[in-house]
Amino acid sequence: MNTESPTPPPNQEPITPKQLYLTRRKFLEAAGIFSASAILAACMGSTPASPSGPVTPETDTETPKNLATSYNNYYEFGTSKSSVAERAANFQMQPWQVEVGGLVKHPQTFSIEDLLVNFKQEQRVYRMRCVEAWSMVLPWTGFPLAKLLEAVVPLPEAKFVAFQSVYRPEEMPGQVRLDFPWPYLEGLRLDEAQHPLTLLATGLYEEPLTPQNGGPIRLVVPWKYGFKSAKALVKITLQADQPVTFWNAIAPQEYGFYANVNPAVDHPRWSQSEERRIGEIGSRATLLFNGYNEVAPLYEGMNLTVNF
Numbered sequence: 250m251n252t253e254s255p256t257p258p259p260n261q262e263p264i265t266p267k268q269l270y271l272t273r274r275k276f277l278e279a280a281g282i283f284s285a286s287a288i289l290a291a292c293m294g295s296t297p298a299s300p301s302g303p304v305t306p307e308t309d310t311e312t313p314k315n316l317a318t319s320y321n322n323y324y325e326f327g328t329s330k331s332s333v334a335e336r337a338a339n340f341q342m343q344p345w346q347v348e349v350g351g352l353v354k355h356p357q358t359f360s361i362e363d364l365l366v367n368f369k370q371e372q373r374v375y376r377m378r379c380v381e382a383w384s385m386v387l388p389w390t391g392f393p394l395a396k397l398l399e400a401v402v403p404l405p406e407a408k409f410v411a412f413q414s415v416y417r418p419e420e421m422p423g424q425v426r427l428d429f430p431w432p433y434l435e436g437l438r439l440d441e442a443q444h445p446l447t448l449l450a451t452g453l454y455e456e457p458l459t460p461q462n463g464g465p466i467r468l469v470v471p472w473k474y475g476f477k478s479a480k481a482l483v484k485i486t487l488q489a490d491q492p493v494t495f496w497n498a499i500a501p502q503e504y505g506f507y508a509n510v511n512p513a514v515d516h517p518r519w520s521q522s523e524e525r526r527i528g529e530i531g532s533r534a535t536l537l538f539n540g541y542n543e544v545a546p547l548y549e550g551m552n553l554t555v556n557f
């Protein structure tokens with residue numbers, strides 16, 4: 250594993266020492282990310298739209314920021330959604346590294362700054378559907394996971410991608426108090442990981458990702474239940490076998506590996522046919538693949554009731 254200064258993708262400038270000593274906020278502004286000018290550029294249409302197109306404005310209104318940053322699932326900080334933000338407030342997100350390895354030609358450890366500078370950051374408004382039958386509409390900043398995978402070059406034997414969240418019991422009380430198989434693990438099939446909708450998010454509401462929302466970097470897979478979108482990533486491993494995942498290991502009959510949003514397959518405790526949009530009254534019908542029908546070819550010929 251190369252933990253030395255990482256090689257930037259072709260046509261990119263290497264990281265300069267100056268960028269390394271700037272504070273995270275200043276660094277992001279210096280890089281033109283999350284600054285007023287970057288936001289203006291996005292408004293003027295220089296940022297590519299989501300491959301799925303923007304979500305339909307009449308039916309999908311962006312969830313207010315105060316709700317998305319105060320109603321969180323993050324078991325490392327306990328089971329109370331409304332306490333996560335406060336408990337995570339002092340979580341240290343700098344320095345931060347993500348180790349990318351396993352069955353790849355160029356294993357590499359990236360600092361968060363490398364990822365922000367060397368991979369073009371985009372704005373994507375995605376629906377997020379939790380298996381607990383609530384949903385939000387969130388404006389992420391980030392870059393396609395496919396671009397990171399391209400940089401490390403998967404070997405032909407690589408069929409799956411495993412994701413590991415940080416293990417830091419001294420800062421994460423849930424890792425001490427809750428008897429779960431820490432660290433939080435997730436996984437995707439390689440073709441799911443390479444799908445253009447699959448995002449590594451570094452920001453939310455045009456600001457750096459807050460600790461409670463999974464900062465400094467998390468996975469976002471909008472057609473799957475929210476638990477697939479692992480927060481605070483430190484390790485991404487390409488492998489031949491299906492990865493062990495946190496919730497599937499705890500309760501395999503409740504949480505499948507695929508976890509595609511599917512109104513026809515109920516969770517034992519929650520009907521999945523409808524959902525409650527946080528910040529709105531009433532409920533709405535849940536859509537197969539959370540409405541991202543372009544992913545359907547990934548599952549052609551598969552029984553989605555068995556592979557739930």
Ligand code: MTE
Nearest residue numbers: 321322323324379414433475476478479480
């Ligand atoms: N990632 C880690 N590491 N730990 C978690 O407990 N919860 C998941 C997912 N990622 C979780 C996680 C679940 S169940 C959901 S619904 C989403 O994060 C919630 O993301 P949000 O708090 O940003 O809305």
